[in-house]
Amino acid sequence: MYVDSHCHLSMADFAPRMPDIRAAMAQAQVDRALVICTTLEEFDAVHALALQYDNFWASAGVHPDTEGLREPSYEDLLDLGSRPRVVAIGETGLDYYRLNGRSIEDMAWQRERFRTHIRAARALGKPLVIHTRSASDDTLAILKEEGAGPGEAPRGVFHCFTETAEVARAALDLGFYISFSGILTFRNAQDLREVARWVPMDRLLIETDSPYLAPVPFRGKVNQPAYVPHVAAQLAELKGCSAEEIGRVTSDNFERLFGVAA
Numbered sequence: 689m690y691v692d693s694h695c696h697l698s699m700a701d702f703a704p705r706m707p708d709i710r711a712a713m714a715q716a717q718v719d720r721a722l723v724i725c726t727t728l729e730e731f732d733a734v735h736a737l738a739l740q741y742d743n744f745w746a747s748a749g750v751h752p753d754t755e756g757l758r759e760p761s762y763e764d765l766l767d768l769g770s771r772p773r774v775v776a777i778g779e780t781g782l783d784y785y786r787l788n789g790r791s792i793e794d795m796a797w798q799r800e801r802f803r804t805h806i807r808a809a810r811a812l813g814k815p816l817v818i819h820t821r822s823a824s825d826d827t828l829a830i831l832k833e834e835g836a837g838p839g840e841a842p843r844g845v846f847h848c849f850t851e852t853a854e855v856a857r858a859a860l861d862l863g864f865y866i867s868f869s870g871i872l873t874f875r876n877a878q879d880l881r882e883v884a885r886w887v888p889m890d891r892l893l894i895e896t897d898s899p900y901l902a903p904v905p906f907r908g909k910v911n912q913p914a915y916v917p918h919v920a921a922q923l924a925e926l927k928g929c930s931a932e933e934i935g936r937v938t939s940d941n942f943e944r945l946f947g948v949a950a
Contacts, residue, residue: 689717689935690920691942692913693867694779694817694847694895697723697744698733702899710741712914717935719743721913722946724779724817726751728758731768738773745948747817749778749805752798753786760801765808775946778817779847780805782830785822792826799830806834809844815945816844818864824855831862845945848897853883860891865945867893870903870911873922885926893945894919894938 692713702709713721720743725734727750738746748768750760769777782798809816820827845865849856856866866887871877884892894916896902902911903918920934927934943950 690916691939692721692896692916693893695721695898695913698730716914718913745773745775747776748774749780751779752781752783762804769812776815776817777805777809779819781819782823782827783821818846824851828858856883865891865893867895869895869897870901873904889937
């Protein structure tokens, strides 16, 4: 019934707990998950989960915050993105939240990495998983410069959305989906709930971003895919429908965006 469209399950702490994580998913009616890659070094572990479990899929990409590890080339992303059960490129994008004394101009390496991901996604015909934090203007500008737009590749999703209504509208205008996480349930997230209220149903996704950002009533605990129905319940309250309807719609959207059959 529910799909977790963005989770990080390749971390070492999760490996011995995977039977319990999957059992909790089944009990919560979370029947599928997209496991997200953030470094080239972790790709094999991410991909192994998608190969081992028939209701997991994988992405291929390097998070914008990643430094000091292997830099992804266009050829790397084409190779990894072509492998079985890899359905997306990313997590990619821009993050200016922690500049650590640097200027935005100093972050040119992030912008070039983002462009590399966009070009690989276009070549593969696969969607992008976009991370943007304190960088929405540049994120949108680069997508436009690289030719993103309705009916054109690349397409994708702005994951764990926390930006303004104006940014959401610009992302939707480019043909992207908007994914909401457990942040939507936080007491101080009223502005975000107002954004979620008007995002069209056919462009919504839900996620946990596990192991981060557990929703209320689990805030402060380790997040897991079984908690994604709590995001659906919050969206249902905003939309005036049932959580089951949110589950159905977001599952349909997941299948359409990532080319994953029911």
